[in-house]
Amino acid sequence: MRVLSGIQPSGKLHIGNYFGAIAQMLRQQEEHQLFAFIANYHALSGGAKLEELKQNTFEVAVDFLSLGIDPEKTIFWTQSHVKEVLELYWILSRYTPVGLLERGHSYKDKVAKGITPNHALFSYPVLMAADILLYDAQKVPVGKDQIQHLEMTRDIATKFNNEHGDIFTIPEAIVESSVAVVPGIDGAKMSKSYDNTIEIFMQEKPLQKRCNKIVTDSTPLGEPLRPESCNVYALATLFLDDISCQDLAKRYQSGEYGYGHFKKELKELIWDYFAPAREKRAYYLQHPEEVFAILEVGAEKAKAIAKEKMAIVRDAVGII
Ligand code: ADP
Numbered sequence: 621m622r623v624l625s626g627i628q629p630s631g632k633l634h635i636g637n638y639f640g641a642i643a644q645m646l647r648q649q650e651e652h653q654l655f656a657f658i659a660n661y662h663a664l665s666g667g668a669k670l671e672e673l674k675q676n677t678f679e680v681a682v683d684f685l686s687l688g689i690d691p692e693k694t695i696f697w698t699q700s701h702v703k704e705v706l707e708l709y710w711i712l713s714r715y716t717p718v719g720l721l722e723r724g725h726s727y728k729d730k731v732a733k734g735i736t737p738n739h740a741l742f743s744y745p746v747l748m749a750a751d752i753l754l755y756d757a758q759k760v761p762v763g764k765d766q767i768q769h770l771e772m773t774r775d776i777a778t779k780f781n782n783e784h785g786d787i788f789t790i791p792e793a794i795v796e797s798s799v800a801v802v803p804g805i806d807g808a809k810m811s812k813s814y815d816n817t818i819e820i821f822m823q824e825k826p827l828q829k830r831c832n833k834i835v836t837d838s839t840p841l842g843e844p845l846r847p848e849s850c851n852v853y854a855l856a857t858l859f860l861d862d863i864s865c866q867d868l869a870k871r872y873q874s875g876e877y878g879y880g881h882f883k884k885e886l887k888e889l890i891w892d893y894f895a896p897a898r899e900k901r902a903y904y905l906q907h908p909e910e911v912f913a914i915l916e917v918g919a920e921k922a923k924a925i926a927k928e929k930m931a932i933v934r935d936a937v938g939i940i
Pocket residue numbers: 628630636637638639640641762763764799800801802803809810811812813
């Protein structure tokens with residue numbers, strides 16, 4: 621089965637990204653043919669600072685490789701290295717009613733926030749459809765906010781297929797409801813837009829400082845704490861098995877420890893969990909040529925599939 625996922629290079633990865641998206645990709649990679657790409661064309665449509673885009677694209681590649689994307693198993697590339705996607709984007713535009721895009725939640729939300737929309741923002745879902753249909757992806761793991769984009773992809777593909785025969789695979793979204801929303805340091809959903817993240821690859825001291833900022837209640841020292849309503853506990857459980865969670869809960873309830881203690885423990889958990897990835901990351905940052913070579917090999921594999929598909933699509937629509 622082909623599973624495809626795209627990641628926008630829009631800043632430093634945080635532990636919400638890891639447990640919400642990356643961990644899922646790592647599992648998919650073991651079971652299926654995973655296609656994973658860095659959606660740098662998509663990043664042009666939004667608020668990304670373009671002078672940082674090159675560096676962010678490189679860093680996301682480094683981070684994904686460090687966290688375990690395995691180029692031996694997964695086809696891993698940069699979107700802009702396979703130009704066929706832009707050709708398909710244009711062809712699919714012919715099968716995309718303007719009304720469909722006008723109903724886009726993500727587009728409408730941004731307009732409602734007062735952003736003057738450019739055409740890239742408006743047609744974002746068509747490029748996303750091209751990403752998916754070009755490689756005949758069957759399953760696309762996404763967060764809830766992307767479900768409508770997947771439905772648009774299905775609509776566009778169905779419209780095309782109705783006119784030209786079964787050319788595109790109709791993809792399905794995988795939305796893992798079991799993946800809880802990871803809370804940020806203020807207890808709201810962790811998101812870089814809310815400035816409440818804990819980045820995966822922070823230095824040790826800033827990491828402790830960030831953990832110290834996690835909002836907790838004001839139970840005085842010496843009294844039992846309630847794990848179920850504690851953000852520090854919620855974050856710690858992401859790194860622990862069931863038995864260790866129970867053990868931690870008991871220590872909360874014992875009244876022997878204050879929040880400061882558990883914030884130190886949380887920092888240790890995060891620090892240790894990502895230690896192997898941090899080592900790999902230091903290596904890749906020192907060897908950018910290896911990272912680019914990996915992306916190049918991925919792009920070649922993706923391009924071979926894309927070229928074959930585009931020959932069929934062009935033929936169907938009469939482009940010579
Ligand atoms: P952000 O909200 O920080 O901008 P993105 O929208 O770039 O994050 O999300 C990238 C991926 O990470 C998506 O698949 C999204 O569902 C997942 N993700 C982001 N934040 C969280 C979170 N707090 N909990 C679970 N998953 C998350």
